[in-house]
Amino acid sequence: MSIRHGLLALLSGGPRYGYQLRVEFEASTGATWPLNIGQVYTTLSRLERDGLVTPAGEDDQGRALYAITEAGRAALERWFATPVAQSDRPRDELAIKIAMAVAGADVDxxxxxxxxxxxxxxxxxxxxxxxRAADGVAQRLVLDGLIFKAEAEQRWLDHCEAVSKASKEKNA
Structure with missing residues (x-):
């Protein structure tokens, strides 16, 4: 997920200031993706440059508010309508590590x-x-996704171990 689309999604609910966006982003993701406040303001600047958000005045405490524009709503709608491709995800460091361990010499x-x-x-x-401690549906769904991935990783590690053992026995 891009930070820019996450911020647009939050802004679709109404104007927000930077720190508020950071807190709501982290709350929505169960704090599994912490944001640096500098990232938030840098992203807001880019979104403003690209015409996806606009300054919306200040709140009663003088904090600068941002609002989503119609172009921002259209970009957000396109993002939600587009599936995430496997090729859009970062490389799998664990798969690379296991492959290199199998290919390497003298690696247990x-x-x-x-x-x-x-x-x-x-x-x-x-x-x-x-x-168990999550207090919102968004948090629980993010955590469910991470739990399912961890469970799948456990199954994949079992598979790697079985294949590695079978390969050793065959080559012995």
Whole structure:
């Protein structure tokens, strides 16, 4: 997800100031994607430059408000209507690590997999605790997605271990 589209989505609910956008973004994502306030203001500047947001005055405490424009609403609508392609996601560092462990000489692939399995299990436990403490549907859905990915990672690690063992036995 791009930060720009996340901010546009929040602004579609009405004018907001920068810090408010940061807090609402983090609350909506269950704080799984922390934002630096500088990122928020840099993104708002770019959105304004691109005609997707406009200054909307100040609130009663003098904080600069931003509002989404019609062009911003159209961009947001296009974003929501466009599926996320696999090629749009960052590379899978874990898959690369396992592949390099298998391809490398003198690497204990089982140990690499075990280390990752333990880290993934700890992450899964933390995500489950966070889900129990979540107070909104958006947070729970983000956490559910992360839990499902961690569970899938555990299954994939089991598969990697089985394939690695079978390959060792075949080559022995």
């Amino acid at each position: 692939v089982g140990a690499v997999i075990h280390t990752q399995r333990m880290a993934t299990m700890r992450a899964l436990q933390a995500l489950t605790r966070a889900k």
